[in-house]
Each structure stands twice: as structure tokens, then as C-alpha cells.
Amino acid sequence: MRPVFPTGRIFAAATLLRPVLTEDAGHIKTWLNNPDVMRFWGGLSETVSDEQSRTWVAGYVSAGNQKACLVIEAGGVPVGFILLSCETGDANYRHKVEVDICIGDPSRWNSGLGTDALTALLRWIFTSTDVVRVFLQPRSVNARAVHVYEKVGFKKEGTVRKGEMIDGVLYDCVMMGALRDEWLAEFGR
Template identity: 30%
Template sequence: MLKGEIVELRPVSREDLAHLYRWANDEKLTQQGSGSSAALQNNNPKEAIEAHYENNLTSHDMWTHGKVFIVYTLATDEVIGKCDFRQVNPITRSAEIGLNIGERSFWGKGYGQDIIKTMLKHLFYTLNVRRVQLDTWSGNHQAIRLYEKCGFKHEGKLRQNEFIDGEYYDTVLMGLLREEYKESSGSM
């Protein structure tokens, strides 16, 4: 378990699957977090969610497939979301991260920032990763502001790579180096 200031990141358990199923089938929530990939993630039966997590969380190598965490609040021990790291490259020492606060009542209250800070500390100082990256769609202004606040730099975009509600958006690519994290972590 990874402890932040206001969150704890725990391995996903069978008890957490009901939350993951509900969040995965919330079309607006999935669209906000996943952009045009949401169309592939919505409307999945509970059995498919259970099979995916059973298969991928219990029998795979972290260095090949990454790690998924369920997010609990430290104050009330409530489940509020999930996060993960993936695409771990042991040669370039890089990884990709993602997060999703499934409980909307916890948005805008510092939980996202603490989730990212907790994952970054683990990746940079425990797993010796040198570079962390992520992407989102250009219409997800809330996420972009959060990532900027956490020190991520805009590294590029894939023009009109997302299709959401009948409109095209760019995919925004962002990254953070360990040295940049060290410089900004005192202010987070």
C-alpha cells in the first residue's frame, strides 16, 4: 500500500470490483477520463470487468503490465477512484500513469494531486523510474490543470486524434522528469 497525505493506494481486491464496474459504465465519467477510448470501455458486463481484473491483477508481471491501485481516503477509508502505472520500460526507465476519481463528490478537493504525488514518489524513488508520462484529450481542462499543477510539461499533441460527442479534439501529451519532480515536489 502506498500512503499519501490524504489518500492510500491499495491493490485492487474482489470487494472493489463493484466500484470499478459502476465507474466503467458511467458514460460521462469514462468519457471525461478516457476521451474517445470511452466508447470501448462503456457497457461492459460485470463478468467482463471481473474477468479482466482477475486475469490481469493476479497473474502478471508488474514490469511488463504495470500496476492498478484502488484509491481510499485516509480520513474516512472511502473508495473514491483508481489509478495505475503501465508501459514500464526498464531500459529507458520510463512509465505512463493514469487516474480516475470515480466519486464526483471528491473532485476538486486535492485528491487527484495527492494520488499523482504518491504515484510519482513511488515511481521515482522506489522503482527508479526517470521519466513519467501521460496523455489526455484537449477538452479535459480539469485534468490538464491538475497535471500542470503537479509539474508535468506539455510535450506535444496528436492533432484531432480524439472524437467525442461529434467533435474532434487533440490528444495532449505531457511528461515529467525526476529532476523536475525534485524541483517541484517541495511546492506540491
């Protein structure tokens, strides 16, 4: 079994992905306290203190092989992150990875960064690991996220009814998956 998560840098056209570092805690705190971001992420009732952001980052820095956080840089500046999780300890489930992405600076939305970063990540996973399925579960109402995920090769697989509670409201989510053979046939050139 090859490693599931990158330990080095992934170079894309407009972005670079790298494992989160302890010194990224300040960026994480800024992004996760921005109401424009949190409306689409954990909800407006979530706020993050200095200590919580340090703990959050430390949890990923020392996570081992169950989860990972990759910081997205554009032009050398951190602009967001991608979270990955995999049940690497269970042979029945380690073929699949769940992904989530947040461009933490809203002024950089709709500039192609999410598309660029996710495409590079899928290419890395499907050519450098034994993972055959990458999936994510955006809220149905997050039309931009669903659009971007379809654009980079995820397919809608069904509705996860009441899949996420944000600010006390239950939302349906869309199960979306990309399979290695399908993805490489369409995007692997």
C-alpha cells in the same frame, strides 16, 4: 533494476493507494458505468458488465510487471484508481511509465484527491524506482485533468494530434511528462 510498480500501500495526506484486489470489481463496474465519469474516460458508448469488470480486475491482479492498477482510497473508501504501464521487458523503454487516473465518484471531484494521489505516486516512483520519466496523454478538452497534471508537476510537451477516439470522435491529446530530476528539484522537499 528496482520494481516499477508498488506492491504495498502508498500513504498520502488525504488518500491511500493500494494494488487492486479481486473484490474491487464491483467498484470498477460502478465507476465505469457512470456517464459523468465515462464522458471524461472511455466514452459514453462504453459499458461494463459484471463479468467484464471481473475480467478487467483479474487482468491487473495477474498482470506481472507490465501494468498495474492502484485503487485510491479516501477515508477508507475506494474512490477511484490509477493505471500504470511500463515496457519492463525492453531495456530501451523501461525508464518510463505511463499513468492514467480516474476518480470514479464524481461527488468527490474537485476535493483535492487527484492532486493528493498523483503527488504521492510521483514521489514514490521518483524515490523508490529507477524510472526517470512519467507521462500521460489527456485529451486537450479535459481542462480539469490538464490543470491537475500541471499542478502536480507534469509539463506540456506537445500535441498528440487525433490521439484518442472517444464515442467515434477523434480528439487531440496533450503529451505531458514529469522527469525525475526536475520533479525532485521542485517537489522533492
